[in-house]
Amino acid sequence: MSDTASPAIKKKLSCAxxxxxxxxxxxxxxGLQGHPWFTITHLFASERSAGKVYKEAAVWHGEGSHPADIxxxxxxxxxxxxxxxxxxxxxxxxxxxxxxxxxxxxCAAFKPVISTAAAYRYDDDVPILIPEVNADHALLIxxxxxxGWKGFVVPGSNCTTVGLAIALKPVMDNFGIKRVIMTxxxxxxxAGYPGVASMDILDNVIPYIGKEEEKVKKExxxxxxxxxxxxxxxxxxxxxxxxxxxxxxxxxxxxxPESFMAAVVGFNKKCRxxxxxxxxxxxxxxxxxxxxxxxxxxxxxxxxNGMATVVGRIRTEDVFPNSISFVxxxxxxxxxxxxxxxxxxxxxxxxGYIA
Ligand SMILES: NC(=O)c1ccc[n+]([C@@H]2O[C@H](COP(=O)([O-])OP(=O)(O)OC[C@H]3O[C@@H](n4cnc5c(N)ncnc54)[C@H](OP(=O)(O)O)[C@@H]3O)[C@@H](O)[C@H]2O)c1
Numbered sequence: 001m002s003d004t005a006s007p008a009i010k011k012k013l014s015c016a017x018x019x020x021x022x023x024x025x026x027x028x029x030x031g032l033q034g035h036p037w038f039t040i041t042h043l044f045a046s047e048r049s050a051g052k053v054y055k056e057a058a059v060w061h062g063e064g065s066h067p068a069d070i071x072x073x074x075x076x077x078x079x080x081x082x083x084x085x086x087x088x089x090x091x092x093x094x095x096x097x098x099x100x101x102x103x104x105x106x107c108a109a110f111k112p113v114i115s116t117a118a119a120y121r122y123d124d125d126v127p128i129l130i131p132e133v134n135a136d137h138a139l140l141i142x143x144x145x146x147x148g149w150k151g152f153v154v155p156g157s158n159c160t161t162v163g164l165a166i167a168l169k170p171v172m173d174n175f176g177i178k179r180v181i182m183t184x185x186x187x188x189x190x191a192g193y194p195g196v197a198s199m200d201i202l203d204n205v206i207p208y209i210g211k212e213e214e215k216v217k218k219e220x221x222x223x224x225x226x227x228x229x230x231x232x233x234x235x236x237x238x239x240x241x242x243x244x245x246x247x248x249x250x251x252x253x254x255x256x257p258e259s260f261m262a263a264v265v266g267f268n269k270k271c272r273x274x275x276x277x278x279x280x281x282x283x284x285x286x287x288x289x290x291x292x293x294x295x296x297x298x299x300x301x302x303x304x305n306g307m308a309t310v311v312g313r314i315r316t317e318d319v320f321p322n323s324i325s326f327v328x329x330x331x332x333x334x335x336x337x338x339x340x341x342x343x344x345x346x347x348x349x350x351x352g353y354i355a
Contacts, residue, residue: 133224
């Protein structure tokens with residue numbers, strides 16, 4: 001994490017993690033350790049965890065153990081949100097979507113909510129924000145005032161959509177898009193904890209993930225608007241972290257591997273200029289993989305702290321008059337969840353949306 005000194009930041013913002021004991025919640029805990037602008041002051045989870053200290057409530061999934069400064073923090077019930085809201089500047093939500101609609105709405109009545117959950121993603125006044133792709137969609141936040149909220153909800157995309165949207169942004173900007181065909185090989189951590197039973201996934205590939213394909217299609221065209229068609233096949237594979245996706249894009253204009261790579265270099269330069277000073281921004285938003293057999297989840301998922309989308313196997317196939325094919329890798333619980341949302345919060349803070 002680069003140390004971005006900002007003259008406006010005199011005191012760190014108080015952050016609450018809602019759903020702090022789960023897979024994505026723990027990534028928020030890790031991602032906020034030593035953050036130059038934000039500090040964790042509140043942890044919320046279900047009644048199962050409320051009243052326990054964090055190290056007893058959360059089965060730790062990361063390396064090592066629960067971070068020392070919050071291991072003994074008491075997990076609060078979401079019934080306490082209204083009482084505590086005045087002491088919180090930002091809510092980071094890692095709740096299951098079924099519960100997120102009600103609980104995030106209660107948080108947003110007071111303060112900004114940055115969420116990994118799908119509950120509000122498809123509402124007209126809610127952007128699905130990926131700063132490097134659609135930062136201008138943040139303007140929608142103002143419309144949420146009409147709900148009577150003092151705060152707002154900004155969700156990130158589904159963890160399968162984020163890497164795809166990032167990789168497609170330079171394609172759309174330089175060549176136009178007619179069709180996208182994507183097959184995912186998704187990691188186990190994407191299913192939360194305990195997730196898929198070991199007897200089901202060991203030595204196996206599961207060729208269906210409920211609602212995932214619909215989410216990818218719906219979210220991609222909301223994030224990168226256009227009249228293009230999207231086909232998605234989502235599968236679960238025996239990998240712990242990191243979603244791999246094979247992608248073929250039919251483009252409006254001719255696109256060669258060389259022109260695609262040049263577009264990526266230009267995109268990275270723009271991202272660096274616009275978002276480089278944010279503490280969680282990767283040095284390169286898209287990393288062009290080195291070697292014909294990359295990206296691989298075990299080797300490449302932590303590139304730039306898990307915030308880079310790694311793209312390789314770039315080639316053209318003869319199936320469309322104009323097209324580009326590649327394989328991408330995106331860390332599902334880092335870029336695809338907590339760290340991606342922390343980057344969004346940093347961006348919204350710098351833009352003045354978070355006071
Ligand atoms: N895992 C990923 O890679 C990933 C990526 C992108 C987005 N997401 C999204 O992130 C969200 C969380 O996913 P996850 O994988 O972290 O799930 P998870 O491991 O099952 O964790 C869920 C968390 O929510 C809490 N919770 C559940 N019901 C609650 C309730 N009624 N009231 C308050 N807290 C409640 C749980 O608390 P207890 O421990 O007390 O039960 C736990 O802290 C989901 O919306 C998911 O779609 C996940």
